[in-house]
Amino acid sequence: MKGSTDRNALEVQDFNARSAAAAGAAKHYGEALLDAAQRDPRIVCLTADLTLPTETDLFRDHLPDRFHQVGIAEANMVGIAGGLARSGEIPFVHSFCVFATRRCYDQIAMQVAYPRANVKIVGVIPGLTTLLGVSHQAIDDIALMRALPNMTVIEPSGPAQVRAAVAAIAAYDGPVYLRLKRADGSEGPADTAEDFSIGRMRILRNGTDGLLVACGMMVDVALRAADRLAGEGKSVGVVDMATIKPLDPALIELARAVPAVVTLENHSIIGGLGSAVAEMLLEHGIRAGFRRVGVRDCFAEGGSTPYLFETYGLTEGAVVDAFHQASRQSPA
């Protein structure tokens, strides 16, 4: 024992606690994964030295024979997952969003996407949600995964949807990227969804003056922005687009009926939800005004989530401004 410090009293946090706005939430993902695995013996779990932060300690403790700790080696983890899937297993691989995608992109392309392997890639710490810094911030993971043929990309908006999404992807035969914000107790009113279907958007609010299309944490921001706009007399709809690929084509008719569309994502404005929506709407002749809210083609730095969201324009104020800009563009 060095000096007078009681080393037993020191707190050892996991990454989530370090970065969380509030602490001590349930392990929604971990419980849902364990539940799915207890129903389906083909499900196995791989992690790259991030068991607690990915909530896979529950799986490890209950199903140790199907849990693989591969160490700090994401490329190897994805390759192993490919081999397991080709042997009839359903691997769920886990890391932070940035390492689960960008770090092992070629391995995912060749061993997961190309062969349509039944591998689920699960990342935590989406976008600007970590104190750690730029190395741990995933601002291009949706873009990367979306560009891969055969890949499904899902970002749930809250704990109930996480549970439903895990059940859905476990039942789906094919590659999926699941982008997760772990619950930290700060979850807002968007989290009412216990139903989830891959490729199906959720209309949370209808409106005639515009439409906010959001995924993940930005769904709450969209709802708050819609409230503010309602205070200005604007009727603005809100869509939770939890499946970014394949994008729900029902969005086309919804967008056709409004003069302005704004997308919201905790991700670069390049290649993610905003790009996907723009591509779909433009190719279907939708002439609404259009703005993307997201990280505007720059790297960020470590910080609290509220600070980073404010600094990089992921706030309801930014959404309100974007809505007005889009409305002014509208040909109508």
Next chain:
Amino acid sequence: MAMDRQPAPRVSDPAELQRIARALRRDVINLVAPTGQGYVQQGLGAADLFATLYFGEMRLDPDDPEWPDRDRFLLSTAHNTAIFYATLAARGLVPQDAVKSYCLDGSPFEINASERVGTAVEATLGSLGQGLSVGIGMAVAARRRGSPTRVYVVLGDGELQEGQVWEAALYAAGQCLSNLCLIVDDNCMQVEGDIGKVVPVAPIDQKFRSFGWAAENVDGNDIPTLQAALARARLADRPTCLVARTVAGKGVPALEGLLAHNLKLPPDVARDALAALQDTENAA
């Protein structure tokens, strides 16, 4: 009971395996000659290895290529396909006639092997460094289901420059994957030429041994030596790495030892090569 099922008969007589290897060398030239495309030097060099693995060692059933307890083979470099396809065809795992479309537009028999060929290509590799990881996944799954499946992965020696190989090597040793056998096709050649002059990888066996593998150097063109090493690997309590030194262009005097990764085979050289291989056959 699945465990009682026997694989197709295998060849243990080294002389017979040598005869098969000589035939495969002629097939390599015949596959490459029409277009000049494909990897001649590597194919000739690895013919003894492929003959020993596919005809002598691996538990397969050409009548049921998807037999769950079959041994798995992964060619991580994926490009050494003239010998790979020639072997698959000779073993009856793909149709003889189909292989003749090698390198032609629309053919599933691409230069870099993909699963378009079917189950015989167990994974689409060729982005170097990935095969050992995939093999580990197959070995782990086989162990979990109690299958006698063994997994054979062939890496190129130049491929060892890829970092993922060493992530995989660490993990396989930690898991004591005794059902995994890595064979390094140690032909001393990469795109830029002599590996020793690009980024040396030797001593390969010592590296793997220090990672916790059983490892030995073998003459990859000597079939009895290969047979014995593969038999030892089957009995090991850990993964085995066989560093199989192969001679590029082996069997064709005009090509032997020529470190030419992307050799385009001119028609006259192909003709002479076939004649030389036929002379060897006649003398055998």
